[in-house]
Amino acid sequence: MIITDEQKTKLIKNNLVYMENIRVKFGRVVALDGVDFTVGYNEVVGLLGDNGAGKTTLIKALNGYNQISSGNIYFDGRHADFSSPKDARSAGIETAYQDLALVNIMSIARNFFMGRELRKGFAFFKFLDKRQMNKIASRSLKEVGLKNIRAMHETVNFLSGGERQAIAIGRANYFGAKLLILDEPTAALSVTETEWVLQLVKEAKEGGLSVILISHNAYEVYDVSDRFVVLQHGKTYANIKKEDTNPEELIEVIAGRLEK
Amino acid sequence: MENKRKLQTFFDRILRIKEIGSLSGLIVVMIIFTLLSDKFMTWDNFIGIFTTTSELGIIAVGVAMLMIAGEFDLSVGSVFAVAPMLGALLSNSGVPIFIAFLIGLVFAGSIGFLNGIIVMKAKITSFIATLGTMMLFRGLLLAVSGGFPIDFLGANTDFLNALGGKLFLGIRASGIWFIAATILFSVILNNTKFGNHAFAVGGNAGTAKAVGVNVFKVKMINFVICSVMAGLAGFTMFGRFHSIDPTAGMQLELEAIAAAVIGGTLLTGGYGSIVGAFMGAFLIGVLRSGLILAGAPSYWYQGFIGVFLVLSVILNTKIRKVVAG
Numbered sequence: 399m400i401i402t403d404e405q406k407t408k409l410i411k412n413n414l415v416y417m418e419n420i421r422v423k424f425g426r427v428v429a430l431d432g433v434d435f436t437v438g439y440n441e442v443v444g445l446l447g448d449n450g451a452g453k454t455t456l457i458k459a460l461n462g463y464n465q466i467s468s469g470n471i472y473f474d475g476r477h478a479d480f481s482s483p484k485d486a487r488s489a490g491i492e493t494a495y496q497d498l499a500l501v502n503i504m505s506i507a508r509n510f511f512m513g514r515e516l517r518k519g520f521a522f523f524k525f526l527d528k529r530q531m532n533k534i535a536s537r538s539l540k541e542v543g544l545k546n547i548r549a550m551h552e553t554v555n556f557l558s559g560g561e562r563q564a565i566a567i568g569r570a571n572y573f574g575a576k577l578l579i580l581d582e583p584t585a586a587l588s589v590t591e592t593e594w595v596l597q598l599v600k601e602a603k604e605g606g607l608s609v610i611l612i613s614h615n616a617y618e619v620y621d622v623s624d625r626f627v628v629l630q631h632g633k634t635y636a637n638i639k640k641e642d643t644n645p646e647e648l649i650e651v652i653a654g655r656l657e658k
Numbered sequence: 659m660e661n662k663r664k665l666q667t668f669f670d671r672i673l674r675i676k677e678i679g680s681l682s683g684l685i686v687v688m689i690i691f692t693l694l695s696d697k698f699m700t701w702d703n704f705i706g707i708f709t710t711t712s713e714l715g716i717i718a719v720g721v722a723m724l725m726i727a728g729e730f731d732l733s734v735g736s737v738f739a740v741a742p743m744l745g746a747l748l749s750n751s752g753v754p755i756f757i758a759f760l761i762g763l764v765f766a767g768s769i770g771f772l773n774g775i776i777v778m779k780a781k782i783t784s785f786i787a788t789l790g791t792m793m794l795f796r797g798l799l800l801a802v803s804g805g806f807p808i809d810f811l812g813a814n815t816d817f818l819n820a821l822g823g824k825l826f827l828g829i830r831a832s833g834i835w836f837i838a839a840t841i842l843f844s845v846i847l848n849n850t851k852f853g854n855h856a857f858a859v860g861g862n863a864g865t866a867k868a869v870g871v872n873v874f875k876v877k878m879i880n881f882v883i884c885s886v887m888a889g890l891a892g893f894t895m896f897g898r899f900h901s902i903d904p905t906a907g908m909q910l911e912l913e914a915i916a917a918a919v920i921g922g923t924l925l926t927g928g929y930g931s932i933v934g935a936f937m938g939a940f941l942i943g944v945l946r947s948g949l950i951l952a953g954a955p956s957y958w959y960q961g962f963i964g965v966f967l968v969l970s971v972i973l974n975t976k977i978r979k980v981v982a983g
């Protein structure tokens with residue numbers, strides 16, 4: 399699809415995320431081959447695709463974890479080739495990674511604030527404000543419904559899959575993120591915990607955030623998503639509004655048996 | 659019911675003290691040696707233990723920092739000798755000893771920097787990289803010195819005494835350095851952002867990177883800290899003998915790692931304690947002295963440390979599973 403400069407300017411302005419023609423290579427493996435991807439303001443996008451389709455790579459390109467070899471990324475109206483996840487975080491992108499979400503052997507509070515520690519003191523004598531961090535982490539996690547809340551010095555090792563996702567979501571709320579990225583948040587969750595996490599996605603949207611929700615499972619994410627993007631072998635295979643499709647059809651699209 | 663809960667929280671609290679394993683080990687060992695020999699629990703013996711402990715312990719503090727950040731350093735034993743050797747050579751050729759000391763530490767730091775660069779840029783494990791630099795610098799030491807000790811030739815030994823001389827009641831300066839280093843790095847590790855990042859990169863470097871921690875920088879700094887502390891430890895020994903032997907510090911790297919591990923530091927990184935390393939080093943000193951006083955032949959010492967190392971890791975692992983999963 400060819401678009402004019404004028405259309406492009408408009409797309410950048412009207413979307414929180416605008417990625418065009420993204421290529422990512424790992425050595426000779428081309429993981430993303432010219433992907434276009436957008437996320438609107440206050441929109442929940444279900445990012446679907448089979449194993450190895452490039453979903454994780456796409457969001458890691460967006461948040462600066464992986465460097466792109468070509469293409470353009472705009473975030474919140476500005477050109478944004480984040481050189482590290484740190485830049486992406488300060489711009490307002492909070493990510494719950496599929497495989498790198500938390501440091502298991504560290505405490506809940508330290509994970510919550512990792513990379514953005516609260517400190518008190520002055521000049522060279524700045525020390526971690528552990529009390530404040532414990533307090534805030536505890537409050538934020540209660541807000542996202544972390545039940546049976548334990549002490550904030552408890553290590554993440556003891557948390558369930560859903561509780562881990564809740565940390566990322568609570569973190570996004572507290573630090574005022576504009577975009578929340580959840581990479582297969584429900585992959586290893588029980589039914590109740592899946593419902594809980596999806597409810598949190600709904601609440602995040604109500605709170606004004608945009609969400610990228612990565613999944614294999616069209617049934618699971620159908621309700622909470624506004625739009626679906628399907629990747630296949632590193633290319634955008636489909637981009638469908640919710641009202642134009644249903645879960646059964648999406649499954650066919652993900653499997654590559656149906657083009658939309 | 660209420661009492662039981664209280665008791666549980668109490669035990670939980672106790673187990674959460676990262677140094678609990680090494681502390682209880684230390685107490686048990688001290689009790690045994692006190693029963694075995696009436697010369698053990700004396701001030702003189704205690705001070706003797708503390709002196710040798712300090713030189714090992716200053717290294718162990720740096721080694722623990724680096725191990726918590728997820729890396730190894732086998733070259734500390736060589737750096738332990740290289741830094742004071744360089745200092746001795748410089749001061750003997752007319753450089754003021756204080757300046758020679760600083761240059762020695764900077765050189766030690768550069769070895770740490772080199773270790774870090776090799777590990778991080780060539781992406782090989784620190785075990786191999788620092789095994790290489792350990793052998794390289796030991797070879798250099800022997801080549802430069804011809805295998806003979808180098809004596810301090812200067813007239814004024816005040817500075818050397820400040821490094822490793824006797825201060826009061828038989829306590830040596832190295833003991834003060836050891837305590838100061840333990841406090842300093844304990845505070846840095848537990849109460850600063852840098853310390854938090856050290857735990858993070860050791861616990862899971864990928865996650866640390868993902869939340870924006872500069873993994874390269876944090877690891878590099880810890881490599882340098884580790885080496886500088888080894889150099890400092892070497893200087894305290896130089897301050898004690900006013901002489902430095904090119905074979906000094908051999909096998910000290912393994913004892914320093916043992917000290918850190920006995921103190922609860924996880925070999926794979928992400929977990930550990932500086933105060934624990936302090937106690938681990940002290941325990942090794944106690945074992946050495948206690949065995950001699952109990953009349954055991956001196957070569958028993960290594961075997962005992964070996965047994966003790968394994969037992970303490972078993973204990974530490976069990977405790978850690980309960981409190982940290």
Ligand SMILES: Nc1ncnc2c1ncn2[C@@H]1O[C@H](COP(=O)(O)OP(=O)(O)OP(=O)(O)O)[C@@H](O)[C@H]1O
Pocket residue numbers: 424427428429447448449450451452453454455456496
């Ligand atoms: N660091 C890497 N080095 C080399 N190849 C990689 C790397 N990361 C991803 N790939 C490759 O890129 C392709 C896309 O991987 P990606 O992880 O983005 O898929 P995904 O859609 O997230 O899959 P899944 O559903 O299994 O999480 C795969 O072929 C994968 O092997």
Ligand SMILES: [Mg+2]
Pocket residue numbers: 453454455496581
């Ligand atoms: Mg993935």
